[in-house]
Amino acid sequence: MHPLYNYINKYSSTLISKEDFNNVKSHFIYKKLKKKQYLLQEGEVCKYFAFILKGAMRQYHMDEKGVERMVNLYVENWWAGDRESFIVGTPSIYNVDAWEDCEVLLITSEASQRLSRDCQAFNEMLLKLGDRSNIATQRRITSISYSAEKRYKCFVENYPFFVNRFPQHIIASYLGITKDTLSRVLKKATKKVDIDKVGIKDI
């Protein structure tokens, strides 16, 4: 079945009908993005939110020193965009680009609002999406007070699928630590696994 059909049903209490889904789908625009191509550039208004069918994307902003700071990472079945700019209509302070070649479904704010009124399953999905997104960002805010080790551990537990899709410097930036610190954390973790493999009797 269509990934968006599966996604809506996952978060809706009732199965969406074929007719309703066709209506939902007709509100989206299909687009391909080549690696490094922007969905959104700093200073633009985020006109579209993207449901990712294929590929990986990232949202980041440039700090005062011109360093890229990762804000969000996304893979298939995730939504990418800048919610503030999308909702309020203000220019975005973020960039969203394709980390891999992507296929996405784009929706405007107006179309999304119309569907939330006309399609109960889509509305439920939107509510759950808001909740899930809030939960995820809340976790990130909380993790700021964690050590680098604990931060990485939580990241791997929550998002194991990110580990092989993004390189270390992107993950380090997402976690708000330096690449060297992440390197140390990973070395320490590898050592720990080696010791665990040897077993307590052998030490």
Add this chain to the structure above:
Amino acid sequence: MHPLYNYINKYSSTLISKEDFNNVKSHFIYKKLKKKQYLLQEGEVCKYFAFILKGAMRQYHMDEKGVERMVNLYVENWWAGDRESFIVGTPSIYNVDAWEDCEVLLITSEASQRLSRDCQAFNEMLLKLGDRSNIATQRRITSISYSAEKRYKCFVENYPFFVNRFPQHIIASYLGITKDTLSRVLKKATKKVDIDKVGIKDI
């Protein structure tokens, strides 16, 4: 008019009828909380989200050294609680308590879901609340890479009403900086105002 009535209308595209509002209100439980009284304690499941009619509250977690880390601050017309625990039903890692004597309206997750189905205005309010909450947490994540000065500046711009409701050590914790750093930022800001008052001709 009732604060919750005004709140729903603020975020709904159509005015809620008196009848619908009475139905909404009947799903809430009124409660008074004395200063320092908990709405939620670490380890409990968050059964209720609270709409604050009066007073100020805070959400925090205890770090590994037993230090309180502010996660959210709330005043009148804000919602307090732990969304993850409320939605997923898992024990909370947060404490939510009254910073001032409070009056709140409590709602369960089931009642909220029922109202989202039965009352279009309440549903719209919920969607907007999810958006606003996401926007706010997104801003906080972004601000992590800011200097202490810029972090405080954004805080005052976005939440001027928090400045007189919470003491410096609570605001410092919310911003993820030490009390001494905040003190320095404030001194610097005061000096700047003094220089601005003197005017460029006098220097």
